[in-house]
Amino acid sequence: MGIDEQSPCIRIIDTAQTIPLRLAVLRPGRPIETTRFEGDDDPATRHFGLFQGAELVAIASLFRAELPEQPADHAYQLRGMATAPGQQKKGFGRLLLSACLEYARQNGAALLWCNARRGALGFYQKSGFDILGDEFDISDVGPHFRMYRKLNTEY
Numbered sequence: 835m836g837i838d839e840q841s842p843c844i845r846i847i848d849t850a851q852t853i854p855l856r857l858a859v860l861r862p863g864r865p866i867e868t869t870r871f872e873g874d875d876d877p878a879t880r881h882f883g884l885f886q887g888a889e890l891v892a893i894a895s896l897f898r899a900e901l902p903e904q905p906a907d908h909a910y911q912l913r914g915m916a917t918a919p920g921q922q923k924k925g926f927g928r929l930l931l932s933a934c935l936e937y938a939r940q941n942g943a944a945l946l947w948c949n950a951r952r953g954a955l956g957f958y959q960k961s962g963f964d965i966l967g968d969e970f971d972i973s974d975v976g977p978h979f980r981m982y983r984k985l986n987t988e989y
Contacts, residue, residue: 840887842926844933847883849874852893852914859916864974871913873897880937884930892917892926894934901947901982903966909982910938912948931961939985947982955979 849870856869873879874895884892892915899911912934917926938946949972950958955965963981972978 891921907944949978
């Protein structure tokens, strides 16, 4: 399915704007405190929001953080990527990821990495990410894979 109606717009947002989607999509039924990530308010952190009209429909956050397996490389970690229920499978995640990749590239990062939920593996693999290591469990969240993408290639 492609994006229809009005064109989506991606903007930098603040931490507070990420909380409702983080809670609804990534931490349903959990305390709101679980939606706050260490480093959310760091000056180097960037939160991206994809708006369809006035509605915030997708979010992603970039944290300046080295990939543990390659600590010498300047990198960003992608966290808290979520698309509102009913707005998924419309290409919004792909657009948001593209903006995050471009931001990291423009800010001198050698790679972008994330801890991807099992269900998101295909999305990231189609976007040029590789799996690094074995599946691991994030307490109270579930199984994940570390994934990364070198930024010397186009999206």
